[in-house]
């Protein structure tokens with residue numbers, strides 16, 4: 001069987017190489033863009049790409065929804081922060097949101113939630129929490145069992161730290177394979193990506209400029225990605241948060257959690 005798989009894989013590689021020309025033998029088309037990886041075949045069953053576990057009955061739940069944002073005419077925006085909690089910036093972000101009465105959604109890293117539970121305990125009323133994996137490893141490189149174990153461990157740590165069981169999952173870097181879908185379905189999660197993200201690197205030392213850019217780019221139903229953890233350059237977005245909030249409110253926007261955004265958008269005419 002293994003030999004058969006190897007031959008099948010080699011034939012496929014050769015056929016693709018013939019179709020795409022010499023560059024494809026290296027998995028590269030042109031000089032900079034990788035179209036697909038020709039020299040690494042995927043396993044026939046299991047592995048990170050497969051969304052199925054084999055021939056036996058799968059206890060996988062009904063299905064999983066993947067959202068980037070929502071279609072709505074209502075000026076609603078969901079502000080999200082990934083990678084926390086960490087002592088450096090998370091309290092500052094929570095203070096700013098509390099001062100301006102803005103709800104947000106925090107996609108927490110389970111291992112950090114366990115270590116820094118005191119940072120978020122009793123501070124998340126009005127906010128929402130989601131799962132952002134146990135240790136920010138790449139879920140898209142894991143098979144379904146491993147991804148499930150990672151997310152289950154994180155789920156339990158976040159639940160213990162915050163008192164709330166997350167219902168949303170955002171995979172690190174937005175990396176998503178079939179195995180992640182399978183694990184998310186087993187945990188009855190919704191998968192949440194984003195429609196717009198902070199662009200801190202384009203506005204060094206200019207929080208007001210960065211805030212203006214984001215305010216201009218938001219559209220109704222936007223899920224906006226930010227971070228309350230990371231390199232110093234990300235501070236420009238956090239320092240501009242008050243400007244961003246007031247600018248979006250001046251445009252008529254209301255801040256909602258991700259689940260609130262999805263709920264309101266699902267009811268025609270009730271998005272406001």
Ligand SMILES: [Zn+2]
Nearest residue numbers: 082083172173
């Ligand atoms: Zn992340």
